[in-house]
Amino acid sequence: MLFCSMAATLFFVASAAAASAADWRSRSIYQVVTDRFATTNGLTGPCDPSARKYCGGTWQGLINRLDYIQNMGFDAVWISPVSANVEEETAYGDAYHGYWTRDLNTLNPKFGTPGDLKALGSALRDRNMYLMVDVVVNHYAAPPTNISEKIPQSFDFTSLAPFTSANDFHPQCFITDASNQTEVEQCWLGDASLPLLDIDTENPTNFEMLRSWIANLVLEYNIDGLRISDARYIRQSFWRDFAGASGVFAMGEILSDNVSYTSDYTQVLDAVLDYPTWFTLVEAFSGAKGDFDSLMRTVLESQEKYASGLCMTGSFVENYDQPRFPSFTKDESLIKNAITWPFIHDGIPIVYYGQEQGFQGGAVPSNHESLWSSDYHVYQKPLVQHITDLNAVRKLAINSKQNFLTTQMTFVPQLNDNAIAVSKPPLLALLTNAGNSSTATWTIPGNAGLFLKGQTLVDVLTCQSYNVDPVTGSLTVESRYGLPQVILPARYLDSKGSLCTGAAQNSARRIMRNHLSVSGVAMLIGLIATIHSFI
Structure with a gap:
């Protein structure tokens, strides 16, 4: 798992009140x-x-x-x-x-x-x-003049502020070669119809x-x-x-x-x-x-x-x-x-x-x-x-204690050229360019280590639930009409929130059923695994 470096940030915060x-x-x-x-x-x-x-x-x-x-x-x-x-x-x-x-x-x-x-x-x-x-x-914009190759010498720079002299701007030359960095920085944007005077x-x-x-x-x-x-x-x-x-x-x-x-x-x-x-x-x-x-x-x-x-x-x-x-x-x-x-x-x-x-x-x-x-x-x-x-699922991910903001996105390889899988814990985004007349399929192998075996997942865009294979830990997802899916473990959903409240309630009921059907030792192991899992 890779994390973002923050070495280049926080340079410019002048006071505690400013947003960093x-x-x-x-x-x-x-x-x-x-x-x-x-x-x-x-x-x-x-x-x-x-x-x-x-x-x-x-x-x-x-x-x-x-x-x-x-x-x-x-x-x-x-x-x-x-x-x-x-x-x-x-x-x-x-x-x-x-x-x-x-x-x-x-x-x-x-x-x-x-x-x-x-x-x-x-x-x-x-x-x-x-x-x-x-x-x-x-740059500044020159008020309209007659169309010519150069701004007329009679141009009144005092109509601008606070830069009121021709000496406040680089000599006029329009950028013609965007690969020449000196020209990019020293010459002008715009054209003879509307010159953009490049500030010195x-x-x-x-x-x-x-x-x-x-x-x-x-x-x-x-x-x-x-x-x-x-x-x-x-x-x-x-x-x-x-x-x-x-x-x-x-x-x-x-x-x-x-x-x-x-x-x-x-x-x-x-x-x-x-x-x-x-x-x-x-x-x-x-x-x-x-x-x-x-x-x-x-x-x-x-x-x-x-x-x-x-x-x-x-x-x-x-x-x-x-x-x-x-x-x-x-x-x-x-x-x-x-x-x-x-x-x-x-x-x-x-x-x-x-x-x-x-x-x-x-x-x-x-x-x-x-x-x-x-x-x-x-x-x-x-x-x-x-x-x-x-927006709601991103906020949920930020608050998930999974270091969403600092964990770099990774890609889970797919055999289908029209499918791309993006992992950014706790989210897994399944995207496709197949279009609305096609069905897209993604396969997430168990060795990707994204989810627990048997775990219940939810696509927050459709509220469709999925279960990770209890034996292999793999996941296969199909999306009709080429729609995207953003999947996360159902346990992150709040029954009082705005996302898939029914799925959150179903997940809670499923956990209760498991509690009634397994031994106390097995339940304890499951809870520990859930708490400490890397999602």
Whole structure:
């Protein structure tokens, strides 16, 4: 059994009151695009993602809909960047997403007032939930100009704040070679239609201004964690000091499928988004020809190379930047299998708003739908229930005293190319890419040492019970319609909990029947084995 190293965590906790990396590890994050989640007055007008316009979502609207998020079992919310953005319409629409900064020190009035953002932080804390804020440190957006190869010399840098001079930014050159790290860090994102001015973070004055800004932002608005946009576009040495100044958990976006490249950033940040696994995950679960071997290799390489293994990563299927998974497949069984992955993964599960509603938007901006178009319905919404159950079983596993958060996931080899078995005690996840017209089968040999002979197990997604073979200790599971299963010993289920209460009661009755039918010595041996078993 392998455990995650925590050597690279807890770098940035400035006070006992701040949520540590270890605290965040137990959380489940719901990501929202603030402008698209909920309006202040609850109005549900049309919002066409392709228009790239503001649709009216606010921080107060989010406060009003926190029940919706919390009732699914989430205990952290990740919101869009909060700083003021360019106000003019650009060649790529409005800055409704929050990533085109023009003034770090001023909040985006489209999302609400300073009081509203403070109220959001307070509302979350009252619910024992964390607030994660997306931050853009790498660049500013130039207000729209005429399309040309360079920003006109007459450009008024004083329209930006607090960086008001051309000298505050790297000389203009657009990134053309993403494999050239110097170019990645020194040149600009964007294009001539909307240049993203690259901040000269090597300038000591600029560096101190950024440190001061993030420290004040966190303190002023009771922020518990940061998601750092475009972290790969600034030198690695910058992040340790910047995140340290914030005093809170920091997770960086490193958009790369390369584990070795991404691993370098795990040395200077608390966590990274698990993009290398995401690339193989989407391919693996998009259809029956998906490659589970590639997925497993990526996981094993990441566990080996990342500073804390995969335990300090953000695991996701969808996000703001990538097409929604149902845009690749409409097969609900495949979708459920993919959604299950982050919850049995070593890292922190992240669900992108609308994922629970089955939104199908493709590439940006199609994947920025308004959530109010769903009327926030939760009944007869199979993915809402699926995600709620996954959050519940993950919390149950965390509280099981089986070191769930620090024990690395392992794979139990399967002969079926369409089946993958993931062990993360006390959970065993059985996933498949066979699709809803197929039946999947998994075999867990007794020598895997996962369960006791004769033990009763329950799939918490269907409440189906299984008995481990009393002689060989092996387990064979079949799933009709290609649905995922998340199995654990029935003894962990609470008859008063939300998961498979009937199965918990049946398990208790079964134990009582055994008590009446075996000798006192045998019962004592069984109880001792149960208490001390490695599940």
